[in-house]
Amino acid sequence: MKSGVIPSSAVGQKINEWYRYIRTFSVPDAEVLKAEIQQELKHMQHDSNLLLYYSLMEFRHQLMLDYLEPLEKLNIEDQPSLSELSRNIDSNQADLKGLLDYYVNFFRGMYEFDKREFISAITYYKQAEKKLSFVADHIERAEFYFKIAEAYYYMKQTYFSLINIKNAYEIYVEQETYNVRIIQCHFVFGVNLMDERNFEQAARHFKLALNMAQAEQKAQLVGRAYYNLGLCYYNQDLLDPAIDYFEKAVSTFESSRIVNSLPQAYFLITLIYYKQGKHDKASEYHKRGYEYAKETDDADYAVKFEFLQSLYQDQPNEEGIERCFQYLKNKNMYADIEDLALEVAKYYYEKKWFKLSASYFLQVEEARKQIQRSEGLYEIEI
């Protein structure tokens, strides 16, 4: 995301706060928040859903003022209580209330998702789902299915992610102007299918995404499609086609100056060249990738490039490798430890350094246990 651009989920969360003030008739606080949000809208990433939510809340804000105004002429003892007033508004505007309840939960879900609190995100999305019947617009329903599919993907609930992304996709394809979302749907299909090692179907989705992204001339999405295709082959140990696609991703990102996406792609190209024993090529990509990581303040990838350096020296630098793993542990990045420890174990196996190899395999096991543990934070109380 470009720096200075405010994510819509953060603004959504602020509108939720605004709603709380409106519901308690806290006019001054509500006015302040409304003004703040109006400012933030100018710097927000485009999100038509959020703009709709804002308009609804503006309308609800006005309702609050309209209900309060005539009361000023009444004596205190004749004024209805605020909770009575609130009930009146809710029952006269049941559809509006339903819609607002939907958006409160939907944007709260997005907000939790952005914090990578997936379980919490799903809990709010499920609340939103109960009010989905108030959402008449098909596209808004599709947005809902899309968001929930994303969250299930990160929770590794593959089956449900696929069901929901299919729901979203089937709505978007009926429309003329939702090609970007259709491309993103193909990505969600593809990454889920890769989790199941169904690479053939995954590649099919990424290629569909690629063709559409090229037609739409969206460099970010073209690059992402190439990158995903690269992953698809890399995960099958088909290193040459993987390199080809990663190279294409890199040149797409570079020619459009999408610098943030570069360290990741450079990292995998570098890793593959090392695995193939092409040390000159590897050094070249290592150097450029490391520079991009520094340029974009991407500390995680900077550390990972240092890891490659440590591993693929003539005499691997065990301390350097451990330093990298310690960094990842401190950040709870156990999925990365799993991947990298497995690379080390396999590399040492090839080198016939079996003792070290086996000890890294044990680290892979340890990382997996940590991952299972962190996936299982579903709060089910009986």
Next chain:
Amino acid sequence: MKSGVIPSSAVGQKINEWYRYIRTFSVPDAEVLKAEIQQELKHMQHDSNLLLYYSLMEFRHQLMLDYLEPLEKLNIEDQPSLSELSRNIDSNQADLKGLLDYYVNFFRGMYEFDKREFISAITYYKQAEKKLSFVADHIERAEFYFKIAEAYYYMKQTYFSLINIKNAYEIYVEQETYNVRIIQCHFVFGVNLMDERNFEQAARHFKLALNMAQAEQKAQLVGRAYYNLGLCYYNQDLLDPAIDYFEKAVSTFESSRIVNSLPQAYFLITLIYYKQGKHDKASEYHKRGYEYAKETDDADYAVKFEFLQSLYQDQPNEEGIERCFQYLKNKNMYADIEDLALEVAKYYYEKKWFKLSASYFLQVEEARKQIQRSEGLYEIEI
């Protein structure tokens, strides 16, 4: 299951066929199937849900006959078509049709589940869910949630398994007479929580199950609770408490002659004694466990006992180990290969046979890829 006892899912599937004949007014075929099913009911495992389904179908069978009877007095040209007749019955008996549609799909789901076709099972369960509103009875709804939770557990969709088992549990606890189902709910909670390595909560559920099973004097469930508690500690590498619980499971099963459950428990006790270097104890349990496996024609466990024999000799018998893995591969039992290969890898690591250790770690990786592949057979077509 006792031999000679027919699983209710098989009878359910036969009632589904019967329904197909009824719907096409194929009276002779319907009569034959009805008679067959009446015979099978006498040898079926008890299932009150299925008996209800049978009664509904009997009623529907009679409806078919009642509708056909007056037609015999009419001239051919005045008779309504069979599809007209069918529509009449459906619209006059909409609730009955809804219920039957529910049961058709529910029992088809169970049937697929028993064949370990979990994706297919879920597809039918989801069809059933659409008709769940016709099911007024709370307990029948609980049965539905329970079944779907079971299927999601095997599909490793932990989050959804937990949600559904919670739904089922909350209905059963409201009743007086569903303690067996409540115990089974605790098992489903527990095994899901073990998948998330949340051993504390898992053990809590197994202990609740144990207390209830003892109060109910159900030896099978008492033994199963002990066994699950054993697993819970075994998975944390807490071998002494694990042995204690497995021993209790064994003595419960033995004193009630529940022989089928014995090889599994003996296997883990034997394995633990070998891991602890207690070879005398291990040999003793190995001998008895192997005999139980032979007695119950449990070929899988017979092979696994042979595996232990091969591994824990003074000089491990690599050929014997490979023979076992080949057997498991032929039966697509990759989860077992994963577990056993990991045992070998860790054992050889301790023995400082690092080359062999690393090569078994590689087999663990291979097995995992196979498991991911076989989990991912969700047929999503776009």
